[in-house]
Amino acid sequence: MARVLVAEDNEDNFNMISRRLERKGLEVIGARNGIEAIEAARTQSPDIILMDISMPGMSGLEATRALRDEPATRNLPIIALTAHVGKKDRDECFAAGCDAFEGKPVNFANLMETMANVLSIKGKQLV
Numbered sequence: 001m002a003r004v005l006v007a008e009d010n011e012d013n014f015n016m017i018s019r020r021l022e023r024k025g026l027e028v029i030g031a032r033n034g035i036e037a038i039e040a041a042r043t044q045s046p047d048i049i050l051m052d053i054s055m056p057g058m059s060g061l062e063a064t065r066a067l068r069d070e071p072a073t074r075n076l077p078i079i080a081l082t083a084h085v086g087k088k089d090r091d092e093c094f095a096a097g098c099d100a101f102e103g104k105p106v107n108f109a110n111l112m113e114t115m116a117n118v119l120s121i122k123g124k125q126l127v
Helices: 011-023 034-043 060-069 087-096 108-121
Strands: 003-007 027-031 048-052 078-082 100-103
Touching (some): 011 027, 027 034, 034 060, 048 060, 060 087, 078 087, 100 108
Parallel strands (some): 003 048, 048 078, 078 100
16 A cells, blocks of 8 residues: 655645545545655655645745655655646646646546556556
8 A cells, every 4th residue: 555645735635635545545644834745755654745836834846856855755756736737837846856747626537547657657556
């Protein structure tokens, strides 16, 4: 069973994503901002991170860059989640080090497929 770190500051979005992941048999670790996401990535050993890009304090882009700078978290798969879905937004996410990009509102079937694809590239399985 994969451990998914969901970094999301919006309570409703966090609850919706978490419940659906848990129903698929995945373990969810929560973070409400970029700083919490970095700490959870260091200490909770997630298999994959769903990173909201617009969070208070430290954005998801800043958190992704910080995770990519640390040897212990450098190779963790990170999927950007954002309502900003333009080409420039996508380019910024990939430049920061995200492995994939999903727009909001989240299409859960697409998200699950993206997660499975990203994990398979890293030699892991989603479930």
